[in-house]
Amino acid sequence: MLRKCHLHAMAIALAVFCGAAAADGPVIITNPALTLSVDDVRDVYLGEKQMAGNVKVMPVENASAQAGFLSQVIKLDAAKYATAWTKKSFRDGLTPPPVKTTDAEVIDFVKRTPGGVGYVGSAPGAGVNVVK
Amino acid sequence: MTDSAFRRWHAARVLAIALPLVCGSALAATDAERIDELERKLNESANLVRQLSQRVQELEKGAPRAPAATPPATATTAAPAQPTDPLADRVKDLEQQVSALSNQPDADRGIDLHGFADVGFTAAGTGRDSGAHLGALDFYLTPRLTDRIKFLFELNFECCDDGGIGVDLERMQIGYTANDNLTVWAGRFHTPFGYWNTAFHHGAQLQTSILRPKFLDFEDAGGILPVHTVGLWATGSVKTGGGRFGYDVYGGNAPTIQMHDPAVAGSGELDPGLAGAGARAATLGGNVYFALKGAAEGLHVGVHALTTEVSDTALVRNTTRVTMFGGWLAYLEDDWEVLAEEYAFRNSDLSGTSGRHNSNAWYAQVGRQFGQWVPYVRYEVASLDQGDAYFAQQESGQSYKRVVGGVRYDLNPKTALKLEAQRTRLTDRDTGDYTELRGQVAVRF
Numbered sequence: 001m002l003r004k005c006h007l008h009a010m011a012i013a014l015a016v017f018c019g020a021a022a023a024d025g026p027v028i029i030t031n032p033a034l035t036l037s038v039d040d041v042r043d044v045y046l047g048e049k050q051m052a053g054n055v056k057v058m059p060v061e062n063a064s065a066q067a068g069f070l071s072q073v074i075k076l077d078a079a080k081y082a083t084a085w086t087k088k089s090f091r092d093g094l095t096p097p098p099v100k101t102t103d104a105e106v107i108d109f110v111k112r113t114p115g116g117v118g119y120v121g122s123a124p125g126a127g128v129n130v131v132k
Numbered sequence: 133m134t135d136s137a138f139r140r141w142h143a144a145r146v147l148a149i150a151l152p153l154v155c156g157s158a159l160a161a162t163d164a165e166r167i168d169e170l171e172r173k174l175n176e177s178a179n180l181v182r183q184l185s186q187r188v189q190e191l192e193k194g195a196p197r198a199p200a201a202t203p204p205a206t207a208t209t210a211a212p213a214q215p216t217d218p219l220a221d222r223v224k225d226l227e228q229q230v231s232a233l234s235n236q237p238d239a240d241r242g243i244d245l246h247g248f249a250d251v252g253f254t255a256a257g258t259g260r261d262s263g264a265h266l267g268a269l270d271f272y273l274t275p276r277l278t279d280r281i282k283f284l285f286e287l288n289f290e291c292c293d294d295g296g297i298g299v300d301l302e303r304m305q306i307g308y309t310a311n312d313n314l315t316v317w318a319g320r321f322h323t324p325f326g327y328w329n330t331a332f333h334h335g336a337q338l339q340t341s342i343l344r345p346k347f348l349d350f351e352d353a354g355g356i357l358p359v360h361t362v363g364l365w366a367t368g369s370v371k372t373g374g375g376r377f378g379y380d381v382y383g384g385n386a387p388t389i390q391m392h393d394p395a396v397a398g399s400g401e402l403d404p405g406l407a408g409a410g411a412r413a414a415t416l417g418g419n420v421y422f423a424l425k426g427a428a429e430g431l432h433v434g435v436h437a438l439t440t441e442v443s444d445t446a447l448v449r450n451t452t453r454v455t456m457f458g459g460w461l462a463y464l465e466d467d468w469e470v471l472a473e474e475y476a477f478r479n480s481d482l483s484g485t486s487g488r489h490n491s492n493a494w495y496a497q498v499g500r501q502f503g504q505w506v507p508y509v510r511y512e513v514a515s516l517d518q519g520d521a522y523f524a525q526q527e528s529g530q531s532y533k534r535v536v537g538g539v540r541y542d543l544n545p546k547t548a549l550k551l552e553a554q555r556t557r558l559t560d561r562d563t564g565d566y567t568e569l570r571g572q573v574a575v576r577f
Contacts, residue, residue: 051311090333092367
């Protein structure tokens with residue numbers, strides 16, 4: 001019986017571990033010179049918002065956190081998101097956001113780009129705005 | 133890879149190893165044996181976790197794990213090398229390569245080339261073309277000169293009716309973005325009326341069906357509207373509480389009806405006037421729409437209007453003031469695609485005495501996605517006054533009704549297979565019915 005309890009405890013621990021990993025939401029960040037709302041962010045990543053005042057908004061994707069960002073913020077799956085950008089590019093001549101591969105690259109880009117917008121999987125530290 | 137991502141990667145490996153071991157133990161003969169087996173394997177897994185955790189800590193500290201690969205000067209007298217992890221090394225290499233690529237300056241990446249291509253077949257009754265055929269090969273580029281100046285170039289290669297290949301500078305636009313509310317394009321563009329013409333145009337893979345609505349076809353393929361314009365186009369959108377308000381305003385060369393035989397009525401084809409308007413007339417038009425948010429997210433409704441003066445090249449020239457207006461809606465949400473557009477014409481005869489003519493054309497299409505499948509149906513009607521020289525002089529300017537039904541299968545997000553049947557009834561200049569079955573493979577890249 002104790003052994004079975006031990007196994008159950010292990011199973012629960014594994015489930016808790018997996019659940020905790022899945023619950024990590026993306027943290028949206030912008031260059032300090034740029035202020036955006038969460039609603040603006042969706043427009044930015046769908047090509048509806050290109051300028052903020054005189055600043056050209058420069059979004060970047062983050063391959064390591066994209067799945068969560070698309071499902072939680074953009075509300076589209078990857079295939080529909082890609083199709084939306086193909087339509088936008090074809091109609092309006094826009095180019096989809098370039099893709100960075102890690103949080104560190106995204107943070108670096110956002111820090112040094114006045115219109116930089118990105119998203120990361122964990123707390124970004126100082127030097128960027130966090131969109132709430 | 134970040135520390136947290138690296139930890140997750142190792143954790144995933146541990147889970148991947150541990151879970152099959154746990155599952156495999158279910159094959160043991162008795163409960164006691166199974167539990168013993170599980171316990172043994174869990175202990176093995178725990179040891180593996182400890183080893184991997186140690187490895188992670190070493191990596192985090194930047195400790196050299198593979199001295200043989202990067203030997204220090206004293207390598208020959210150093211402690212025995214720890215075993216390398218080829219997979220981890222490979223992942224790190226790939227990360228570095230991808231990272232280097234993604235951090236390249238835009239200027240070093242060249243210009244992205246995108247496009248569409250399609251091939252297909254048609255099976256039709258006697259008197260109509262059947263067999264395999266090439267569709268279009270369409271390339272487009274979207275280079276950006278500065279934050280505000282952008283370009284859109286599109287080149288189309290298309291198989292003509294005579295079997296030759298036609299090349300068309302489909303679009304050549306140079307644009308300036310003042311802000312989100314205003315972008316001004318100059319050049320040749322897809323005339324922004326309704327929804328279909330700018331959303332899909334030569335993007336066969338983007339549109340659900342194989343055929344466009346017949347009355348919205350390209351000028352050289354049977355269309356009755358100037359789907360291209362050379363001139364200026366202002367476009368933009370304004371965010372409001374309930375959604376987004378968008379607009380297009382454009383002006384450009386008026387089209388001409390080029391008669392294939394000036395002596396034969398109804399042998400003409402619209403020429404959008406790349407090199408200028410023959411009669412120095414202009415086309416002016418606009419399109420305003422509202423994209424709803426909230427409960428009606430995905431619904432776009434719009435109204436559009438166009439006016440132009442069109443002359444033909446018949447022996448006795450006809451000139452018509454074309455006035456088109458109408459509305460449209462597009463609902464693209466929850467796996468539904470509902471499209472409907474209406475075009476009403478109030479044309480005036482400027483060269484003769486036939487006066488004013490009313491015509492009308494519309495379509496409605498409904499499709500629903502079920503996984504990779506999208507069945508769809510469309511009904512379209514064009515009631516075109518044959519006393520109106522604008523329609524009477526165009527080869528395809530006759531009235532018709534058409535029913536289209538088909539199914540699309542998305543092999544992957546960039547490749548679509550389509551099968552479509554359509555039945556068309558011609559209702560004035562010519563009469564009669566015809567049926568066609570079409571298949572298409574359409575890709576985007």
